Amino acid sequence: MSKQKSALWISDLMLLAVAMVWGTSYGVVKGALTIYPVLGLLALRFGLTFLVLSPALRSLRHVKASALLGALGSSAILLGIFLAETFGIAHTRASNAAFLISLCVALTPLVEWVLLRRKPSSGEWIAVGLSLTGAAFVSAGVIIPTAGDALILLAALLRALMVCVTKRVMRESELAPLSVTAVQAGVVALGSVLAAFVLPSQHWDALPSLSGHGDFWASIAYLVLACTLFAFFAQNFAVKRSNPTRVALLMGSEPAFGALFAYVWLGEHLSGWAWFGGGLMVLASVLAAVPFKRDANAALEMHPATSVGG
Numbered sequence: 001m002s003k004q005k006s007a008l009w010i011s012d013l014m015l016l017a018v019a020m021v022w023g024t025s026y027g028v029v030k031g032a033l034t035i036y037p038v039l040g041l042l043a044l045r046f047g048l049t050f051l052v053l054s055p056a057l058r059s060l061r062h063v064k065a066s067a068l069l070g071a072l073g074s075s076a077i078l079l080g081i082f083l084a085e086t087f088g089i090a091h092t093r094a095s096n097a098a099f100l101i102s103l104c105v106a107l108t109p110l111v112e113w114v115l116l117r118r119k120p121s122s123g124e125w126i127a128v129g130l131s132l133t134g135a136a137f138v139s140a141g142v143i144i145p146t147a148g149d150a151l152i153l154l155a156a157l158l159r160a161l162m163v164c165v166t167k168r169v170m171r172e173s174e175l176a177p178l179s180v181t182a183v184q185a186g187v188v189a190l191g192s193v194l195a196a197f198v199l200p201s202q203h204w205d206a207l208p209s210l211s212g213h214g215d216f217w218a219s220i221a222y223l224v225l226a227c228t229l230f231a232f233f234a235q236n237f238a239v240k241r242s243n244p245t246r247v248a249l250l251m252g253s254e255p256a257f258g259a260l261f262a263y264v265w266l267g268e269h270l271s272g273w274a275w276f277g278g279g280l281m282v283l284a285s286v287l288a289a290v291p292f293k294r295d296a297n298a299a300l301e302m303h304p305a306t307s308v309g310g
Contacts, residue, residue: 011238015250018231023257025227026094027265029086032219035208038086039196044207044220046082046189049228053182060183063174070169071180075187077162082188083195085155092148094262099134099278100152101254106131106284107160108248115164116244124245130284137277163235163244170240177236184232 032041060068089097106128109120120128169175196204208216238247259278262268270278 014234042192049185088151103156104159127284134280
């Protein structure tokens with residue numbers, strides 16, 4: 001029991017670290033997009049990640065075909081997330097993107113109910129209402145969001161779906177989190193390259209020089225090492241040992257980090273109502289996490305063998 005609780009505690013800390021680095025990623029990506037286009041940036045970020053992780057693919061030789069197909073399916077969803085999210089960031093403020101993406105916190109319990117048959121608790125329903133109200137304040141009460149906001153909201157829905165699908169995929173004990181991260185990176189990189197053949201050719205701009213664009217390459221290094229290698233390994237590791245809703249809730253502080261970083265790094269300023277809405281979304285994560293943590297501990301006691309992966 002102590003070993004299982006220790007593994008859950010470690011995964012929780014890793015998810016909080018993911019919330020921090022993903023929150024800062026909006027400002028970093030926003031700055032990088034001023035130098036290099038969306039699809040080129042995605043192909044570069046995930047192509048480098050795939051090269052670093054390619055040795056981990058050897059462990060997939062003995063994996064069942066169904067497990068590999070599941071990993072590829074989750075990777076396709078991830079490609080959709082990053083296409084929607086990165087194009088969305090290019091057409092909205094980084095702070096808005098960080099707040100709106102956190103709607104996945106509210107959407108994950110609903111998707112989990114449909115896919116995994118776990119009904120949300122009363123506390124999670126309250127969190128859903130608070131998160132949706134907060135999103136309305138962040139978007140300044142606009143009924144029809146901007147194109148960038150709409151793409152970020154689509155990414156939030158896909159994120160919720162992604163966590164639940166990954167939970168199913170990671171039930172296969174043969175699949176190592178690092179191998180799944182490698183597959184995901186490869187699919188996103190390849191998908192971005194293929195999309196660039198369909199979309200206008202300006203997505204194939206020449207790479208910025210290292211001497212003239214040191215800040216750009218520093219951003220790429222941060223996105224690859226912290227926001228991709230670490231973050232996706234940590235999420236896959238945690239999903240295997242926890243519950244999709246718990247994973248989403250523990251990363252609910254992401255918008256706070258995102259807005260703070262956008263304020264410091266990009267000089268963005270949010271209105272008072274937008275800060276209030278963002279606060280509601282963070283509060284929703286906190287309130288929903290309290291009853292859910294108790295449920296998670298109960299689940300550990302009832303099903304210790306299945307609650308903590310290998």
